[in-house]
Amino acid sequence: AILQEMYEVYSVFLKRCEEYFLCRYLPPEGVSSVGEHLRLERDLYLQKLPEEQRKSRLLVFDYLMRRETCIIGSGDLNAVDLMEIGSYTELPGGNISLPTGFSSILGPLAKHVPPEKILKGHAVSVVRWNNAAEDETQLLGAQMEEKQKVEILCDNGKVFYADSVICTVPLGVLKHSAKTMFQPPLPDNKMTSIEKLCYGTVDKIYLEYDRAFFTSELSELILLWDKTDDTADMASRWYRKIYSFTKINDTLLLGWISGEEAKYMETLSFEIVSEKCTEILRLFLADPFVPKPKRCICTSWWSQPYSRGSYSSIGVGGSQLDIQTIAAPLYAQPHHTIPSLLFAGEHCHPSFYSTVHGAYLSGLDAARYLCELPGIVNTQQDPVTAASDSSNSKQTRTQTSADADADEEARAPQTSSSRCENKNVSQKDASTSDLTLTVEGTADLSSWLHGISLN
Template sequence: MYKLANRRSLYNAAALQAELTGLQQHGSSHHDFNHNLESAKRNAQIVIVGGGLAGLSAAKHLLLNGFHSTLVLEATERYGGRINSKRFGDTFCELGAKWVNINGSHDSMYELLRNAEGLTKQLKQPSPVIYVHTVGDGKQDQQSKVPTGMVEQIDTLFRDLCRGFKVRDKVKSGGDLHSLDNVMAYFQSESDKLIASSFKQPGEQAIAREIFQSLFKDFSSILGCCLEYVNIQHVTSCPLEQEAHPIYVPTGLDNAVNALTHDLNKQQLQTGKPVGQIQWKTPSDTQFVGCLDGSLYSADHIICTLPLGVLKNFSGILFKPMLPLEKLQAIKNLGFGNPVKIYLSYKRPISRWLKSNLRPLCPLQQASPSPAIEGTDANLKRSWTRQIVEISQLPSSQHVLEVRVGGGYYDEIEKLPDAMLLEQFTMLLRKCLCNQNVPYPQAMLRSNWNSSACFLGGRPYFSVDSSARDVQSLAAPLGDAAPTLLFAGDATAMHGFGTIDGARSSGIREAQRIIDFYNMKHSV
């Protein structure tokens, strides 16, 4: 159906307008009018590049609205994008997105989950977290737990910072603008003031700084990048507000993707189809998508949902003709991180030695990696564990730990040999628990988004060189009379930027753009 050689003639904008005029002049019935619209929808060939959440949501929306000649091309053998659930140990682990915020929007993941029949969903329950500051040589460690009241107070203060505390006042007054150069500068400047005003004892101030540093790493772990690279606009335009009780799927979040693929047959959703060329504008008005296996697919509309990392590396050669300069600049300006997730499985129940989630505190002079030595092997071996944010037991497991990493070294940590990572982590865990009998894991599972050729990174963010305007430029459709080349994905959505909700809503947004294009050519 989609082979270029068998391409069927479709209505373009001029033809539709001419037909509309002719029908009105000859007094054709409203029934014939609707018949022509439905015929145009059925015949419109739409190719969606990428079988992630944005692409699948676009396809589902188009099919529901009568566009039956819709095709999704996925480069890998697995659809779902950065929703990637793996069976590991006695549970399912999420290498990508994990939590779903409760959201009343019709385009949200929550609505998709809520309508999925037979899918077990649970609310995340609060888990006790202990901040631990250890001292000693590892043989006679002493564990120092931070008072709960102090942690709660600092957590409240930090949430204010994440909401852009006093940023707008700073801009209006023009004072201390240096602290707004990037998110880390802002966090550091404002936290210093809060610590000075809230804690009077030098010992308390030192611990408070370490807690703040841990929370900075927590923020960083979500984006997968050093906060020195993040524009302060990321905080003010798309604040990271974590739900108190988000939803998770014990049997794997990728179950929710099945609801999007249920009505797609094997011809409409094709995996193992990496795209090598997108011809989106030709003199003969013949668009097509070419795959690396030599197959060609003609298209009247192309929705590109490629990850930002792939666009950064290949946009210069992938699109024919080349994308407009403004769009290329937006791709260059926006940042993308590489969140690292590590899961460890133990033979015996971990509750024997782990009673609560742990957050290790590190001496401040070694808390942040130095860019000058970040890539050196010796420094990496010594300090990657200092970037660990939290060690936690998965809620649906008795045998699996999740390790979240923030602050830096994401790409390097992803490449660390398994044996080195396990050795360094076990040493840290024994130190935190003051227990030299903590066993080594029997297996490990970890993410590899940065080294995956079909992703080349993870979540997008506002870099210091980018702004909301770049998101709008990336999302803008291309084409003269019709939206020929459209863009979707979490990097194209201002509301929900960098999230699964943003990815899903962006796919529906571009599908609706095509639907509106056909509907606007017909009137009652």
Template sequence: MERQYRIIIIGAGIAGLSCAKYLLENDIHDFLIVEAQDRIGGRCQTIPLLEQHVELGVELLHGDQTNNPLYQLAEENHLLDIDDRGSDRDDCYHDEDAESIDEDVVDEVRKVYDEILEKKVPTYPYENYPDLSLGEFIWAEFDQYMTFKKSILEKEELDERQKVINWLHKQHPCLNMIGCNRLTDVSVQGWNSLECLPKDDEHHDATVYLQNGFLNFLHKVFFRQMDEDQIQFNTVVQCISVHEDEQYVDIEVLRHNQQVETYRVKHVVCTQSVGCLKQNMQELFVPPLPQSKRMCIQKLGFGTINKIYLVYSQPFWDADFDGFHFLWDINGSNNEWELESLSDTPFDNQWCKSITGFYVHHRLANVLTTQISGEAAKFIETIPDDLLAVALQELLGHFYPDNPSPLPEQLIRSQWFNDPFTRGSHTFIKLGSSIHDIKQLAMPWPNKPAKPLVLFAGEGTHDRFYGTAHGAYLTGVREAQRLVQLYKT
């Protein structure tokens, strides 16, 4: 006889695993996680490379042990991997003409950029003001900076600063968690609602990773606590039928052997990405989700960030080198810039200008890594690996002709947009949406404390930490707490 479950959790990402962990810790064992893929992790995906591990998805821990529960769990399990090299290594900044940009100029503009983001953007009011895009706000502030500089600098010096502004506009570390196409897509009020966790003094300049990767962390902290029959892989949810009057939910799933099964449960916790909900919500829910919830899913942004790793037999750069940076002149006349390697192919070249450079991997001295976001990230998923490797080799050679790069021996990359179970990587509040849309998405359906049939978790349902791993974790715990309280009262 098939086992009966009280709760179905859809998805074995961080939100689903944290929900399961909290249920187990509170003596609720009759649940089942159904996972469409053959692995846990969701948008956490660790793969082995040269006796190390690289991340195709979530990579870093934000904050410290006082404010990030994932940091706390990693510390308790002795899984912290702290890279405290700081800024001692060398970076090179070149423009499209392969001319070097002085690092002092980069530091000057970066300081202004940081001040805009950290001090001026947060002053934009919420109440009684129209929303504005983050891009418009930043550009307006930089217009004032450049107007002042015009009175004291030559044109060549001004052009250098403009190139650095353009570069930061596309790659600033604080903005890499968005995955949008342009900063003009992002609501400045929504950006202000995203809370960045501060680090302690000890690790303020360090980057905190997880030993052997995020997947190792998830296995040790979450997955090992569960019984084998509490998770079912290669199982795609086809329909969620809500019977509000009778107080149950039918979950129709398709197994990997094409067998269709139906589970009748009291509650379902949906942890699918906002990208998946955008694509599937019309067919997935019967009856349809309430109009208010459908509208908030449609309005929220869901971006794509893809990572690329280039593996070489040995470094062709100095041992103390950290990164090649590409400072595109997006306001110049060279708008028809082309790579020769793509000239006789159906692929255009505009995605190249979303590549802002390559960094040396923090644990692999012969590996360069970069990431690309927005529409360009989606587009390059259509380019074959071998052709993309040649294009990136040519791109490095164009900006750094005096440091010729060989063809990489291996190219490894993520493809989050074309993954049918993610359809992208990060939630963000785009212009026209607000924090209230995230709060609306997070509400159970029906929104009755004693009768929550369908519950929602995942990074896109946390109003302060959307787009983050710790946000996903906290939402899984939040929905598990909701269920535990229901059965304790």
């Protein structure tokens, strides 16, 4: 009953936070974060209750806040902007478990891209997006064409040239490497927005057992800890950030952890994490015979060089404008009609940031932006898509697209239908015609986007 009561109270308080964005109310003075606002409302609520009823409710509220850090993707709700939390939009239809994993999304998309055009193991180190000479009028036609190309340098020594590049590296990678990755450096406003958006760490801990020990009625073990001293040594408190263990099946448990505590956990061996989790389970189940897991696997999104975190949120002082600033295409020269550099990824969607559908839709937006530019004819060469392997992910992820390529590997026949198609008009007329991006066989994808189960 207390859990139900506090869950309802918490939901109302969170909704009120969201209303600041939707209704543009002014928050109470000195309150700028979601964490501060939630605590303020919590304290007012608890004050009205008899002393003896407060503690258990306080602990449940604290659990809900720890859980929220994993949902929002910021380890500390005091770092999440109060005025902007409402900018995130939930897709109707609830969460969907993809029956066969992300391959059911990527499969239909990748099917139309010739395999040789998806390059794995090509980590991009430098993107020279403005090679144009200061005075282009002094260059001859061919020279100028070469100069106007974007040059992409990979860690493995390969070099690619493109008219335009769509950069989909995660915000964490932009935060870490944008200064060195882009030549010339990205404009100041883009760099400031990259700094202002948050890219939090959220990790999962999987515990696999030889035998079931959760009773059949128990689906989740919620962990209510007494107040944690946040100034204490991380080694003595990191595990208190795990908010629960959920039963995935009879022999598999899942715990979630966020923020600095998650980063610390990533430095520990699976063995140590496993021992600590066993200790916690024995304590909370009051059962010294809880078995040790036969296997413990933890994600390490913060430590992965091609992720450097999990997903984006809007930090105190940031806004949706920062997302738009990051996503804005860059033109090498003011008179250029085609942007050299475009951006996509979850951090580029103003209301679906932090999600797969946000990433997908922002990619479509960037591609459509290019396709709809007057004078773009995409029937000559298909996009070359390079994707590096991310050891933490089972997905094949697209990271950069280039429409021309100096490398032999990429000089493949153009057969893909995953491209801009000029609907019912001749190529000659393409510059003035309506161009649309079509990807055949992705009807199920739109069902997914509308929240309808693929089953």
